[in-house]
Amino acid sequence: YNKQMQRFNVGEDCPVFDGLYEFVVLSKESSVAAAVKLNKQASEICINWGGGLHHAKKSEASGFCYVNDIVLGILELLKYHQRVLYFDIDVHHGDGVEEAFYTTDRVMTVSFHKYGEYFPGTGDLRDIGAGKGKYYAVNIPLRDGMDDEAHESIFVPIISKVMETFQPSAVVLQCGAASLTGDRLGCFNLTVKGHGKCVESVKKYNLPFMMVGGGGYTIRNVSRARPYE
Numbered sequence: 536y537n538k539q540m541q542r543f544n545v546g547e548d549c550p551v552f553d554g555l556y557e558f559v560v561l562s563k564e565s566s567v568a569a570a571v572k573l574n575k576q577a578s579e580i581c582i583n584w585g586g587g588l589h590h591a592k593k594s595e596a597s598g599f600c601y602v603n604d605i606v607l608g609i610l611e612l613l614k615y616h617q618r619v620l621y622f623d624i625d626v627h628h629g630d631g632v633e634e635a636f637y638t639t640d641r642v643m644t645v646s647f648h649k650y651g652e653y654f655p656g657t658g659d660l661r662d663i664g665a666g667k668g669k670y671y672a673v674n675i676p677l678r679d680g681m682d683d684e685a686h687e688s689i690f691v692p693i694i695s696k697v698m699e700t701f702q703p704s705a706v707v708l709q710c711g712a713a714s715l716t717g718d719r720l721g722c723f724n725l726t727v728k729g730h731g732k733c734v735e736s737v738k739k740y741n742l743p744f745m746m747v748g749g750g751g752y753t754i755r756n757v758s759r760a761r762p763y764e
Contacts, residue, residue, distance in 0.1 A: 625711020683729030712751030
């Protein structure tokens with residue numbers, strides 16, 4: 536097992552298992568296919584609940600994420616859209632997506648997450664991008680116990696300002712359910728309704744919109760949130 540980890544550059548949270556290739560292909564291709572649908576104006580909203588694997592990096596699997604389907608989906612969107620906006624509401628920072636677009640001004644990444652001694656340990660308020668991408672990475676580190684009211688009071692005005700200033704032509708939202716109350720690996724207290732409010736807030740801008748899943752380690756929470764959203 537240790538040899539496998541070294542060979543494939545995966546950690547203990549990303550074991551190599553039978554069917555891994557098929558799983559990765561399905562997740563990745565679904566997000567790319569969603570982006571293609573949006574590009575061709577075949578749909579206004581596309582959803583890949585099996586995607587949202589925001590921790591994976593170019594040469595590293597991390598945090599249960601093997602291939603970053605979000606990055607690949609955004610790259611597909613960029614073939615038709617000059618600016619793509621990415622929101623992440625998982626309790627964990629969307630480090631893999633931020634890293635991929637850290638030096639470009641065509642993608643703005645906005646992550647609302649728990650920060651501090653908490654996986655993956657990135658997403659400081661001062662991490663704002665570099666080079667052409669300076670000020671195009673936005674991190675909103677939040678405290679434990681964020682409830683619906685507190686989260687909405689932060690989320691809504693920030694996305695409003697971001698939409699106004701960045702003026703994207705397509706939006707991607709990572710709807711990680713680990714931010715729901717009672718999640719085994721989370722520390723926020725969002726209800727399904729509060730989580731869904733984030734989706735509604737983004738959807739009202741009527742832009743080509745891709746939604747992806749992500750974390751969520753209390754299965755009953757995930758099964759309630761997905762149909763609601």
